[in-house]
Amino acid sequence: MVDDAALLNAARELDGAALATIFDQYAPLLYKYSLRLCGDPAEADDVVGEVFAQLLNHLSHGNGPRDNLRSYLYQIAYHKVVDHSRQRKHSTALDETMPSGPAEMPSSQHEDRELLDELEIAIQRNLTEDQRNILVLRYMEGFSLQEIAEITGKGLNNVKVILSRAVARLRQVLSQQARENP
Amino acid sequence: MTREPPDDNDIARLLSDLKDKTPGYPPELLAHRRAAYEQGMAGLGIGLVAAEAAKGGAAAGGTATGGAAAGGAAAGGAAAGGAAAGGAAAVGAWSIETILKVLIVTALVVEGVGGAVLYRQRLLHRNVPPPTSSLTATLPSPTSTPSLSATPSVTPSVTPSATLTFALTPLFTSGPGSGNPPTDIAPSNTPAPNIPTRTPRGHHFGQTPTPPPQRTPTEGTNGQ
Numbered sequence: 266m267v268d269d270a271a272l273l274n275a276a277r278e279l280d281g282a283a284l285a286t287i288f289d290q291y292a293p294l295l296y297k298y299s300l301r302l303c304g305d306p307a308e309a310d311d312v313v314g315e316v317f318a319q320l321l322n323h324l325s326h327g328n329g330p331r332d333n334l335r336s337y338l339y340q341i342a343y344h345k346v347v348d349h350s351r352q353r354k355h356s357t358a359l360d361e362t363m364p365s366g367p368a369e370m371p372s373s374q375h376e377d378r379e380l381l382d383e384l385e386i387a388i389q390r391n392l393t394e395d396q397r398n399i400l401v402l403r404y405m406e407g408f409s410l411q412e413i414a415e416i417t418g419k420g421l422n423n424v425k426v427i428l429s430r431a432v433a434r435l436r437q438v439l440s441q442q443a444r445e446n447p
Numbered sequence: 448m449t450r451e452p453p454d455d456n457d458i459a460r461l462l463s464d465l466k467d468k469t470p471g472y473p474p475e476l477l478a479h480r481r482a483a484y485e486q487g488m489a490g491l492g493i494g495l496v497a498a499e500a501a502k503g504g505a506a507a508g509g510t511a512t513g514g515a516a517a518g519g520a521a522a523g524g525a526a527a528g529g530a531a532a533g534g535a536a537a538v539g540a541w542s543i544e545t546i547l548k549v550l551i552v553t554a555l556v557v558e559g560v561g562g563a564v565l566y567r568q569r570l571l572h573r574n575v576p577p578p579t580s581s582l583t584a585t586l587p588s589p590t591s592t593p594s595l596s597a598t599p600s601v602t603p604s605v606t607p608s609a610t611l612t613f614a615l616t617p618l619f620t621s622g623p624g625s626g627n628p629p630t631d632i633a634p635s636n637t638p639a640p641n642i643p644t645r646t647p648r649g650h651h652f653g654q655t656p657t658p659p660p661q662r663t664p665t666e667g668t669n670g671q
Contacts (some may be wrong), residue, residue, distance in 0.1 A: 281493045288484050296472040310476045317484050325491045380453065381468060384461050404462035405469075432455055439453050 269334045276324060276334075284324075287334070288317055294406075295342050301401050302346045304389065308353075312345045333415075339406065340416040343398060350394060380439070387438040395419075396431035403428055492543045 272290075275283030292313050299309035319341050323329035330337035388397055395417075402408045402416060410428075414421045453461070 279491065279493050281488060284488055284493065285485075288481060292477065292480065293472045296477075297469045301469055306470075306473065306476070310472075310480060313472075314480055314483060317480075318487055321484075321487050321491060380457075380461055381465055384458070384465060385468075400462065404459055405466040432458055435458050436453060436455065439458070443453075 270332075273330060273332075273334045277329060279324060284321070287320070291335070291338050292317070295338060298339065298401065298406055299342055299346055301405060302398060303349060308349055312342055312349065315345050316341045333412075336408070336412050336416055339402070339408070343402075343416050347394070347398070383439060383442055384435065387435050391434055391438050392431055395427050396434065399424055399427050400431045400435075 272283050272287055276287055295313050295316055296309050299312040300306060303309055303312070316338060320329065320338065388400065392400065398417065399413055402413045403410070408416065410421060410424055413419075413428075414424045417424065419427070
């Protein structure tokens with residue numbers, strides 16, 4: 266993976282190779298991130314297109330990211346996903362679009378696979394949009410709390426509160442299902 | 448077999464596992480999206496073809512394992528190609544930007560000059576007096592002009608002559624026992640109107656004049 270700082274410097278000078286490398290490096294990651302949040306492949310693809318269109322627009326006007334390219338791209342993607350989710354009323358359930366089957370997991374992890382399925386459903390049905398976004402950014406994309414605060418535009422303490430409530434809610438839902446389906 | 452309720456660590460681990468479960472970008476969607484991205488770059492004047500060529504040259508240099516010298520030469524070629532690509536992209540961007548600027552400035556100048564010329568012509572047409580040829584063309588010929596010789600002559604023939612005669616006859620005669628008013632009052636002795644003369648003391652009309660100050664013999668000597 267090319268160094269982000271060098272890539273960003275070249276991209277700010279509108280270097281074609283650097284811009285192409287940024288796309289190849291981040292488009293799959295942004296697609297996965299968007300798909301986890303919206304659950305629709307076509308919509309996730311649209312989000313990726315909008316993110317890179319905005320990147321080109323910013324760079325061509327001398328704006329754009331200064332230091333953290335990754336946070337910058339995820340920040341745009343986050344806002345695009347939020348915009349899309351406000352536009353559509355009924356979200357597609359994530360488990361309908363994600364292929365899942367025993368071939369993806371070893372047989373020894375059958376119990377974990379059940380838990381993963383329940384977790385997926387709980388994330389989509391039992392969490393608020395903010396909780397879902399911050400949970401995905403923290404545990405699936407690996408951002409720090411400070412970076413999440415910058416991406417979402419929320420305060421650091423607010424991010425901590427939302428994250429702890431999201432985890433507590435998931436734990437509550439999964440514990441309830443464990444009691445009901447022993 | 449009972450399932451234990453998960454704690455926070457279990458949830459964090461499950462979420463990490465869930466990350467790997469998300470499907471990747473479908474190749475056809477990715478290719479389509481990349482083509483659109485390249486179009487956007489081309490719209491900005493960023494030459495991706497040269498950049499791609501440089502990238503291909505760099506890849507070839509990276510795969511060339513024949514020798515250190517060959518690899519170094521390939522890497523050098525790739526660097527030169529990259530520099531050339533950057534230069535070409537910069538020149539392309541500069542030329543398009545410059546051409547657009549020149550076009551915009553030219554259009555603005557032409558529009559301004561055209562507007563000024565049209566406005567000037569309108570002003571000239573407005574200030575010039577109407578041509579006389581049209582008026583003379585409508586005037587009748589001098590031969591057909593009717594001769595009018597009416598000269599106004601007013602001579603006053605009435606002279607006003609008025610003579611006013613006044614005859615004053617006395618209505619009463621003065622004499623004792625006649626019961627007539629006393630004769631010491633002449634008709635001409637009408638009392639003078641009580642109009643006070645303006646005094647230098649600043650009295651206003653209609654006010655009772657103050658008596659002039661009376662000096663005592665001791666005044667004005669300052670007690671001496």
